[in-house]
Amino acid sequence: MRHFAALLLLACSLLGLRAAQPSARPNIILIFADDLGWRDVGWHGTDFYETPHLDKLAASGMVFTNAYAAAGNCAPSRACLLSGTYTPRHHVYAVQSTERGPKAGMRLVPTPNRSGLPRDNVTLAKALKAAGYATGIFGKWHLDGPEGSLPADHGFDTIHESYHGWHEARSKDPQNPKGAFSLTRGAIDFIEKNQSRPFFVYLPHYAIHTALEARPETVARFEAKKPGLQHKHALYAACLYDLDASVGLLMARLTALGLEKNTLVIFTSDNGGTQQSSQEPLRGSKGGYYEGGIREPFIASWPEVIPAGKRNNLPVINVDLFPTFLDAAGVPVPAGKVLDGESLLPLFRGATSLTRKSIFWHFPGYLNDPVIRGRDLDVRTGFRSRPVSVIRQGEWKLHLFHEEWQLDGGRAKLPQNRAVELYNLYHDPGEHNDRAAAEPARRDALLNDLLAWIKATGAPLPTERNPAYDPSALAPAKKGKTNKKQ
DSSP: OHHHHHHHHHHHHHHHHHHTSOSSSOEEEEEEESSOOGGGSGGGTOSSOOOHHHHHHHHHSEEETTEEOSSSSHHHHHHHHHHTSOHHHHOOOSSSOSBOSOGGGOSBOOOOOOOBOOTTSOOHHHHHHHTTOEEEEESOOOOBSTTOOOGGGGTOSEEESOOSSGGGGOOSOTTSGGGHHHHHHHHHHHHHHTTTSOEEEEEEOOTTSSSOOOOHHHHHHHHSSOOOSSOOOHHHHHHHHHHHHHHHHHHHHHHHTTOSTTEEEEEEESSOOOTTSOOTTSOOOTTSSSHHHHEEOOEEEOTTTSOTTEEEOSOEEGGGHHHHHHHHHTOOOOTTOOOOSOOOHHHHTTOOOOSOOEEEEEEOSBEESOOTTOOHHHHHHTEEEOSEEEEEETTEEEEEEHHHHHHSOGGGGHHHHOOEEEEETTTOTTOOSOOTTTOHHHHHHHHHHHHHHHHHHTOOOOOSBOTTOOGGGOOOOOTTOOOOOO
C-alpha cells in the first residue's frame, strides 16, 4: 500500500510538472511603450489614468514591482534591450550626443556617444531567427544613426512602420493616434500569417512620447473626468488609454487564434515618464537615474507557465529579456555573445531568487533640462543628468557622480565632496534620505562593487577637465522644465 501511495504521489508530481511546462516552443511578444512611467498604470495606483486592458494582462501573470530600464532615455535603453548588454559594451549612452546642455556647466569632457548598434552586434531577434522563429518589428527602432544600422540587419524579417524617431510617427488619422492601432494591426497580421510556427513580435510603440495624440472621443472622456490629486493631464491620459486599447485588441486576437496559453507576453517601457506625469513617490523623471527615470511597469504573462495574480519584488532590468527569451525557447546563447542579464524563467516557474547580486547603470555624459527633485547642482547648472554610475544591490542603491569623484578628492573626500549618494529603497523609494555618511561601511562595500564592475566591463570614465567650464556664465536654469526631446 505504501508503494502504491508513493507511485501515486510521484505520478501526480510529474503531471503537475508537465502542466507547468509549455507544450512547444513559446511564441514571444514584447510590447514596449515609450516614456511610460512606473506610476502611470492602474496596478501601480494612478488616480486618474485608466489602463483596463493592461490591468487585465497584469492580473493574468506576474507583475514585477522593481523592474528597470537599463538607461534613462530612449536609444540607449533600446540598445541594451536588443543587445542584452549594459551601455559600456555598446557605447550608446544618449540620443544623438552626450554633450547636451550648457557647456559652461560641464566640469568634465563627456565620453562620446555611439548613435546605434552596428551590424555585427548579435541581437535578440537575430538569435531567435537563427533558431527558426519568425521575427517582426512593428514600431520605433531608433538605432540607425551614422554608426548604427537597420532592423533588417538585426534579424527582423518583417518591418512595419519602423522609423528613426517619434516625430515621424505623427498620424494623419485621428482614429490612429501615434500609430498605435496600425502598429497593432500589423502585428496581428504577422501573427496570423505565422501562427503555425514560433514567432517573435517586437512591438515598440511611439506612444506615449510627445507630441501627445489621442482619439477625439478619448480626449473628451478624460476632459469630463474629475482630476486626480496626482494625475490630471487629460491628453496624457487619453494617449495612454488608446495605447491600452491597442493592447486589448492584440490580446483578444491572440485568444481568438488559440495562441494565448503558449505565448510569453512582456509589457514594459523604455524609460521613466516625462515631467508631464508625476512619478511620486519616485524621484525624478526621464533622463535621470533616480527611480522616476528608470523604474518601469513590467508584466510577464504566459498562462501555461506563470500562474495568474503573481507579484515579484526582486530587481530586474531589461537586459534580462535576451537571456529570458532564449531560455524560454530552449535556444543556446550564440557563440561569443556576452549577456549581462539573467534569465527570469526560474522566477516565472516559482523560484524566489536569482544568482546575481546587483544590477548597474552607466551614463558618462550630460543631458539638459533638470528634472523635478533632481540634485540641487543639476538645477543650478541646467542638467537632468551629469556623468554618473549606479548600482542596485537588494534594497540598497548607490549613485557615483563622476565630476565630484574625479575632481573633488575621490574616496578620501567623500564626506565633503558629495560624490556618492546611498539610499535604502525598501524604506525610502523616493530617495529622500541619503545614507552615505550614516552608513560608511555599506557605502564603501557598494562603491567597491560598482568600481569593480566598471573595471570589468571597461566602462569609459570621463576624466578630462572641460576647459570651457564657467558656471558664472550660466543663465539661471528653470526648475522642472518639461523635456520635449528624447
